[in-house]
Amino acid sequence: MLSINNLHASVEGKEILKGLSLEIKPGEVHAIMGPNGSGKSTLASVLAGKEDYEITDGEVLFHGKDLLDLAPEERAGEGLFLAFQYPVEIPGVSMTNFLRTAVNSVREYRGQEVLSGGDFLKLMREKQAIVELDANLTKRSVNEGFSGGEKKRAEIFQMAMLEPTLSILDETDSGLDIDALRIVSEAVNKLRSPERSWLVITHYQRLLDHIVPDFVHVLYKGKIVKSGGKELALELEEKGYDWLKELNPA
Amino acid sequence: MASTIDQHKASFLEALQTSAAEGSSARTQAREALETLEVPTRKWEDWKYTQVRDLLKASYTTSGLAVESTEGFLIPDLEGDVLVFVNGRFSPALSTFGSNGDNMHIAPMGHLSELLSGVVDTHLGELISDSNIFTATNTAYADQGVVIFVPNGKIAEHPIQIIHINHPGAEALASQHRNLFVVGKHAVAKVAETYFSIGEGTSFRNQVDELIVLDNGELEYVKIENESDQASIMGHTYGHLGRDSKIRMFTLTFSGELVRNNLHLKLAGENVNAQLNGVYLIDGSQHVDNYTKVDHAEPHCYSNELYKGIITGSATGVFSGYIHVWPDAQKTNAFQSNRNILLSDNANMYTKPQLEIYADDVKCSHGATTGRIDEGAIFYLRARGIPELEAQKMMIHAFTMETVESLSMEPVLAYIEEKITGRF
Numbered sequence: 001m002l003s004i005n006n007l008h009a010s011v012e013g014k015e016i017l018k019g020l021s022l023e024i025k026p027g028e029v030h031a032i033m034g035p036n037g038s039g040k041s042t043l044a045s046v047l048a049g050k051e052d053y054e055i056t057d058g059e060v061l062f063h064g065k066d067l068l069d070l071a072p073e074e075r076a077g078e079g080l081f082l083a084f085q086y087p088v089e090i091p092g093v094s095m096t097n098f099l100r101t102a103v104n105s106v107r108e109y110r111g112q113e114v115l116s117g118g119d120f121l122k123l124m125r126e127k128q129a130i131v132e133l134d135a136n137l138t139k140r141s142v143n144e145g146f147s148g149g150e151k152k153r154a155e156i157f158q159m160a161m162l163e164p165t166l167s168i169l170d171e172t173d174s175g176l177d178i179d180a181l182r183i184v185s186e187a188v189n190k191l192r193s194p195e196r197s198w199l200v201i202t203h204y205q206r207l208l209d210h211i212v213p214d215f216v217h218v219l220y221k222g223k224i225v226k227s228g229g230k231e232l233a234l235e236l237e238e239k240g241y242d243w244l245k246e247l248n249p250a
Numbered sequence: 251m252a253s254t255i256d257q258h259k260a261s262f263l264e265a266l267q268t269s270a271a272e273g274s275s276a277r278t279q280a281r282e283a284l285e286t287l288e289v290p291t292r293k294w295e296d297w298k299y300t301q302v303r304d305l306l307k308a309s310y311t312t313s314g315l316a317v318e319s320t321e322g323f324l325i326p327d328l329e330g331d332v333l334v335f336v337n338g339r340f341s342p343a344l345s346t347f348g349s350n351g352d353n354m355h356i357a358p359m360g361h362l363s364e365l366l367s368g369v370v371d372t373h374l375g376e377l378i379s380d381s382n383i384f385t386a387t388n389t390a391y392a393d394q395g396v397v398i399f400v401p402n403g404k405i406a407e408h409p410i411q412i413i414h415i416n417h418p419g420a421e422a423l424a425s426q427h428r429n430l431f432v433v434g435k436h437a438v439a440k441v442a443e444t445y446f447s448i449g450e451g452t453s454f455r456n457q458v459d460e461l462i463v464l465d466n467g468e469l470e471y472v473k474i475e476n477e478s479d480q481a482s483i484m485g486h487t488y489g490h491l492g493r494d495s496k497i498r499m500f501t502l503t504f505s506g507e508l509v510r511n512n513l514h515l516k517l518a519g520e521n522v523n524a525q526l527n528g529v530y531l532i533d534g535s536q537h538v539d540n541y542t543k544v545d546h547a548e549p550h551c552y553s554n555e556l557y558k559g560i561i562t563g564s565a566t567g568v569f570s571g572y573i574h575v576w577p578d579a580q581k582t583n584a585f586q587s588n589r590n591i592l593l594s595d596n597a598n599m600y601t602k603p604q605l606e607i608y609a610d611d612v613k614c615s616h617g618a619t620t621g622r623i624d625e626g627a628i629f630y631l632r633a634r635g636i637p638e639l640e641a642q643k644m645m646i647h648a649f650t651m652e653t654v655e656s657l658s659m660e661p662v663l664a665y666i667e668e669k670i671t672g673r674f
Contacts, residue, residue: 048633076635088630092648098631101644106635141648142630158634 001026001197002067002166007058009046016042018222019058024166027194031208032201033233034219035241040201041085043219044170047199048082049075062166076102077109081164083155085171090142095154098142099124099161106162127160131187149180156187168199173207185210205237220244255289258306259383265310265424266456268391276375280389287383299568299600300510300539305454305482310424313337315417315449320344323413323446327661330408333358336415338394338425338455347410354406354439355399359392359428366397369432377460377488380514384484388426388458395428398441402434402464409440409659416481418451429459433467435492440470442662447481447506454482461489461497465519468496472662474669477506479534486512493519493548498656501528502666503538504673514543517551517579524553527653531646531673533563533594543572544586546579549609555586558650562593562674568600573614575607582612590620591649593642593674643671 002024009017016039024030034040046053047060049072060067062078070078090098103123104114115123128135131153143151152172159167169188173181188198188211200211208216208230216232217224225247226232236243263284289306290297314337324332331347333340333356340358347356357366375389400406416423433439447453463469475483483506491497503509515524530538544553559567569588590599603616623645631641650670657663 050629071638072629072632073635073637073641076633082633084630084633088624088626090624090627090630090645090648092651093644098634098644101636101640102631102634105637105640109635162635 001063002199003061005059007046007060008056009042009053010056011042011053015056016222017046020219020223022217022224024197024199026165026197028215029192029198029200029211029213031213031216031233032199032219033203033205033216033236035244036203038219039222040219041170044082044085044168044201047080047168048072073105074109076162076164077106079165081159081162081167083152083159083167083169083172085174087143087151087155089144091144093142095138095140095142096124099138099158102158103161123161127157130160130190131157132183133157148175149177152176152184153180156184160187160191165195166197166199168201170201171203173202173204181207181210205233208233218244255303255306258303259289261309262306263387265312266387266391266426268393274371274374277390280375280381280386283381283386284383284390287381287386289383296541296570299566300508300537302484302508302510305484305508308422308452308454310454311421312424314423314451314453315419317341317344317415317417317448320413323415323444325411325442325444325661325665327664328409328411328442328659331356331410332413333396333410334413334415335394335427337417337423338414338427340394349408350406353400353404355401356410357397359395359397362397366399369399370397370430373432373460373462374430377462377490377516378458378486384456385458385486388428388456388486392426392428392456392458394426395430397429398431398439400433400437400439400467403436404434405438406440409442409662412441412443414443414445414455416447416453416455417449418447418453420451422452422454424454424456427455427457431459431461431469431471433463433469435464436466437464438468440659442472442474442659444474444476445483446476447478449478450480452480455484457483457485459487461487463489463491463495463497465492466494467492470498470658472500472657472659473502474666475501475503475506475509477504477509479505479507479536481506482508484510487514489515491515491517491519491522491524494521495519496523497525499526500654500657501540502669503528503530503532504669505532505536506538507536509536509538510541511539512541514545515553516545516547517553518547520548520550522548522551524551525656526553526555528557529650529653529670530559530561530567531670532559532561532565532567533674534565535563536565537568538566539568541570543574544584546573546575546582546584549578549580549582551579552583553585556653557588558653559588559590559599560593560646560650560674561590561597561599564594564596564598566598566600569618570602570604571616572604573606573616575609575612575614577608579609580611582609582614584612584614586616588618589649591623591646592620593623642674646674647671
């Protein structure tokens, strides 16, 4: 499904990703852990198509297509979703209008029929329930005045609405209390299927108690330095990120 | 020997001269004043960013090509009176009016009843405190326009739609237009005025509006300027607001080679509520200058001014907002804000807020910002599958629609919304 091969990316001339490779198959959940500055969020942004990054080498194939050649909206249409670490507030654009435009844009891209007003509202109610999102939030402007937890739940709600095949959760757990964490994780678990994959980027092992990954990768200085099963997350938690320095003496 | 600019002034005045309405003292005075009034230059503080000299250069005619129908010019679903002016002249064939019955007296200039002639004699030119060559030319020679009088206590429920269509031919077209609205005590009126210029020809409009709203009266007045790249507008709007009156003004400028909208409101009684909003969405080499002045002459008044601009290409926007709080105008609330988004590297915006406050117990604020569209928000929308252009439209819509929230004419709101989202 997603195949990253020797990816190098820089921002303002500074190389952040230094030859990253990763293979994700349908139905798999991969977790990426690593200390601050290791390149986790850069990887998420590069995959979603943020323009601030320069790709200097390597390739990314998504469903066999050259992902890096696609515009951000085309990537979404192809089935890629990024849950933002810091969701953007957009005053004046209602959540409902935003989602209807997004869902229908993606459906058009995929050659599906555009949803009628009634069908859209039905879908929205159904997906809202999955993340236990207050119905009033969808009447407000996008993310405006949402609490930290509401923003993250709204991201997962959008994910449920857009039905991606690959979802990247960029530190979705950061700043969440235990209840919000449980809601977000349960929502993801409900959506798991043999066709859908996840790339879960996190700083903490705690999320992986709830969303159990098939693989855990450790990102350090722009490269994956160690991969393993879910037990690797526990090992990392126990030994701390300093352990990586021992693994990779400068 | 006369200077070039004087020659231009002379030929401009000659082109616009009419014999109509001789005898009115305001017109006679204006004709006399024209002999000495000079053409503003950029050395004049109020005209610093807008060069008007070239407007007088063309050799103008006052006739243009025909317009056979109002199709494409009407605001959909807006029921009420429609008064149409083609090349500056009233078109009886395209107009229908009188839907408010006895609640409103309305007629185009030149077709005035005795009562409306009386209104004109009493009020025409009354509000023009800062006569310049354009307002004086208008007062002296404009014989076209709409006179509205809503008697005390009358509610004119049906909105008035005034449509101007200029269709210049090979020669440059100049048109003049004069509106006079008098809204009586406790009376209500709503007006939407749209301007169009069509075809490839050059045109120039010289427009003056005088709005008088008496005690506890209410006026909603929307102007939509939809001009070609060869069309210019010099507009002056004066409002005089009596005690407890309300006015909601909205000015939307889409285009035009050179547009100057002067708006001067005098809050002349206590407890006036004035909202003056505007939006301009311009590109190419268009130049749009909104010059506004709000005079707080009495206590307990509220004014709120919000102008927003989207500027792209190498277009230029100008906003001047002058708030003057007189010594007696205690408990004034006066707010002003001008926000702009530049979509291109060559777009320009000049903004100049100006507050002069001579009372000591007031709340006044002003703010101006000019920046780029929020790229983070655009990326967020695109990451959800929304194409770039659509994302930009959503952002422009979100940015501008705040300015029309208080308008009550739903079809006008819908029309504005559609026009704004379809602009770029």
